[in-house]
Amino acid sequence: MSRSGGMLCQPAPRIERSLCRDQTWSACSVDLAGVVVDLRMTSREKLARIRAGFAGFLTEGVPHFTIVIHNERDGNKSAQTVQTLDLERRTLFLDGSIDPAHVEGALRNLLPGLLSPALLVHAALLADGRRAWLCCGSSGSGKSTLARLFPSFALGEELAAVSPVEGYFRASALPMRTARRGTVPLTGVHILRHGKKNIRRRLPPAEALRSLHRHVYWPLDDQAAFSAAFATLGELTERVPVWDLAFRPDSSAWTTISREA
Amino acid sequence: MVKVQRVRNVAWRKIGDETVVVNLGRKMMYGLNELGGRVWEALNEPVDVEILERFVLTEAGHEELARSSLRSFLAELAQEELLLGGSPAPADPTASEGYANAPAITWREEIRKFAGNCGLLPAGGGACTSVPQFS
Numbered sequence: 001m002s003r004s005g006g007m008l009c010q011p012a013p014r015i016e017r018s019l020c021r022d023q024t025w026s027a028c029s030v031d032l033a034g035v036v037v038d039l040r041m042t043s044r045e046k047l048a049r050i051r052a053g054f055a056g057f058l059t060e061g062v063p064h065f066t067i068v069i070h071n072e073r074d075g076n077k078s079a080q081t082v083q084t085l086d087l088e089r090r091t092l093f094l095d096g097s098i099d100p101a102h103v104e105g106a107l108r109n110l111l112p113g114l115l116s117p118a119l120l121v122h123a124a125l126l127a128d129g130r131r132a133w134l135c136c137g138s139s140g141s142g143k144s145t146l147a148r149l150f151p152s153f154a155l156g157e158e159l160a161a162v163s164p165v166e167g168y169f170r171a172s173a174l175p176m177r178t179a180r181r182g183t184v185p186l187t188g189v190h191i192l193r194h195g196k197k198n199i200r201r202r203l204p205p206a207e208a209l210r211s212l213h214r215h216v217y218w219p220l221d222d223q224a225a226f227s228a229a230f231a232t233l234g235e236l237t238e239r240v241p242v243w244d245l246a247f248r249p250d251s252s253a254w255t256t257i258s259r260e261a
Numbered sequence: 262m263v264k265v266q267r268v269r270n271v272a273w274r275k276i277g278d279e280t281v282v283v284n285l286g287r288k289m290m291y292g293l294n295e296l297g298g299r300v301w302e303a304l305n306e307p308v309d310v311e312i313l314e315r316f317v318l319t320e321a322g323h324e325e326l327a328r329s330s331l332r333s334f335l336a337e338l339a340q341e342e343l344l345l346g347g348s349p350a351p352a353d354p355t356a357s358e359g360y361a362n363a364p365a366i367t368w369r370e371e372i373r374k375f376a377g378n379c380g381l382l383p384a385g386g387g388a389c390t391s392v393p394q395f396s
Contacts, residue, residue: 206279210292218372
């Protein structure tokens with residue numbers, strides 16, 4: 001992907017702000033943990049698929065960032081796609097054979113920088129309405145298992161954002177796999193692994209940071225964004241309990257997860 | 262007199278007794294022990310190696326070990342591109358091996374561009390290898 005200002009010379013697509021009314025360009029806006037991203041493309045059919053995927057996260061809010069998709073043809077995931085990031089206009093242009101997966105990939109790459117100083121974490125997010133717990137782990141560690149065991153508490157099973165607020169941290173669900181929009185004060189973080197019984201051990205801050213950083217999507221292309229996100233992780237591990245959690249995959253796990261520190 | 266200073270473009274944070282340092286250029290994260298963290302803080306400005314040696318001697322209590330452990334530590338920092346101008350002197354990494362009071366990098370880990378599941382959309386996923394990446 002090139003980061004050039006060349007696209008500044010191209011006219012921006014003229015579209016209505018109201019969702020999907022324009023005859024040429026269709027658009028929808030998605031709220032990703034408070035960051036509103038506009039998605040604009042000419043294919044109504046593909047936009048409809050994307051809208052369906054982001055159901056519950058669509059918004060009429062003022063966009064912070066725009067993704068413009070040119071020349072979309074039938075999905076061919078292996079075909080060449082050119083990405084041009086125009087930082088000045090906070091717009092990413094996708095040009096070529098565009099599959100919705102490419103839009104997802106672009107968002108996945110953009111989000112760490114867009115959300116900073118918030119952290120983008122590979123985690124299930126469980127909440128009881130006033131308290132939230134991040135349950136982090138690599139694939140197979142039990143994130144989806146927990147989300148299925150406790151559907152009424154699950155806001156998301158794969159991806160969450162953690163934002164520093166004055167005096168506390170809040171966790172927001174992001175639309176990946178099964179997710180519901182929601183933002184709740186963060187009470188604790190669990191690093192997951194399967195076990196024969198439910199045992200958790202609180203990690204000292206430095207060990208917590210070392211464990212947790214492996215589950216963060218870092219904005220590696222942006223020193224300032226990285227530094228801000230790193231500061232957030234440092235504060236988080238000092239102020240919010242981080243636990244190593246071995247859990248038995250049944251309903252008994254909830255008592256351990258939601259126990260006060 | 263040989264002066265040393267740490268590089269500027271790094272993120273770092275003291276957490277408990279440890280100091281965690283990130284070299285984004287190398288995409289590496291390091292944990293320094295308590296004495297290593299204190300030396301790191303002293304490296305904020307150009308500082309004489311001899312002054313650092315006296316500082317470590319105060320903590321370590323053994324002159325030769327203090328000197329060799331500091332040199333090894335500075336050499337390690339230089340190797341990880343965390344020191345401006347490189348290492349002030351070659352060090353024998355075995356000279357202070359096993360010495361508990363030595364300043365040291367206690368762990369190091371690569372920071373990876375996350376390789377989790379693809380697809381923010383419920384219907385997506387499984388296309389990681391074909392999703393265009395930022396270069």
